[in-house]
Amino acid sequence: MDQNERIQAVSNFLLQSPPGEINDVLNDVRNIIADDDALQDGILPSLREYNIQQFTTVSVPGTEHQSIISEAARVPDIDTDEGRFLDPRSKTSFVFDHLTLEASDSQPYEIDEQHEPLREALQNASLTYLTGHFHDGTVSIFAPAGPSEEFIMQVVANKYNPTNFWSGRWRSEYAIDLAEKKVKGRILVNVHYYEQGNVQLETKHNISFNIPPTVASAVPATAATKILALIAEEEGKYQVSLNETYTEMSEKTFKGLRRALPLTRQKLDWDKVTGYKLGAELSSSKGLFGGSS
Incomplete structure (x- = not known):
């Protein structure tokens, strides 16, 4: 090679x-x-x-929050090796180094005044939603770009626990179009367990629902709050479905990978185990545990 x-x-x-x-x-x-x-x-x-x-997050110079690195955050027509990205919350753009994961050269960014009231309302509502539903998360709301009328909402939450050999990431992304009264999105979940093994869970769930006309025509603060409530409802349903899947896997799927009985085809008498002598009766029961997997 x-x-x-x-x-x-x-x-x-x-x-x-x-x-x-x-x-x-x-x-x-x-x-x-x-x-x-x-x-x-x-x-x-x-x-x-x-x-x-993966919606990598970065601390932007001059701010007290983190911003998401994503395609929606990319500032167009900028020719740099690292790339310039937008932090809509602070209205700044910055250069991101993909190797060191650091932001630099923060500069003011000219916003679209027409879309800013709703974008800011969605930002405030999403921050409230984030606090109530995630232990540690980051959210960014991007105003429509070009001919599109879609506001983009992105959420990422990470939980790393190397001491106990697991890590996880939740990502969700929504296109919110009040003109079409529609929300389309997706949820991506990655979990890795690696204690004495290596098991990864990777899921993708698409979401689509209509925005009621009364919500779409409401003032920005009201519309944003109700839209986030609808998103919370959809994500709650998916969380419940994940929990049910975990239960199904634990009680049925994983058990199906293991023999119900050892090679002897005899069940272990757990009441009798307490009476076994380590060097005698237990060792003489050759094959009792052999071959189980």
Whole structure:
């Protein structure tokens, strides 16, 4: 395998990194390349793709909140190696380094005054929603761009617990169009468990619902509050369905992967186990535990 093939392999590994573990993956694959300069140049496109897809968050200079790196946040017609992104909450744009995950060169950004009242109302309502439903999350609301009339709402919440060998990420994105009285969105959930094993859950759920005419025609603050209530209802339904799926997997799916009985075809008498002697009766019951999986 030549250098280019190795870099491509490493890039594929990075794009599949579980939430919060991309640096661990990168450190593990460094030996494949054995050339940090070549590695850095080769994986930069994949890092850009990963950060944008995963809604990577960054602290913007001069602000006290985090902003989301995404396609909706990308400032068009800007030619830089890292790329310039928009933080609509602070009305600033900034350069984002996809390798160091740092923001720099923060500058004021000219906003669309026509859409700002509703955008700001959606921002305020979404922050309230975030506080009530997520332990630690970030939200950004983007005004329509070009001919589109869709406001884009993006949410990301991360939970990393390496001490207990698990990590997770919730991402949701909604296109809110009051002219069409429609909301279309998607929820993406990634969870990784890796204690004495390696299990990943990756789900995608599409959402679509109509905005009642009375809501669409309401003043921005009222419309935003009611739209977020409808989003909360849809996300609540999906959360319940995930919980039911977990229960189904625990009680049926995973049990189906395991033998109901050991190879002896005899059930273990748990009442009798307390009477077994470690070196005698238990060891003489050869095959009692053998072959179970």
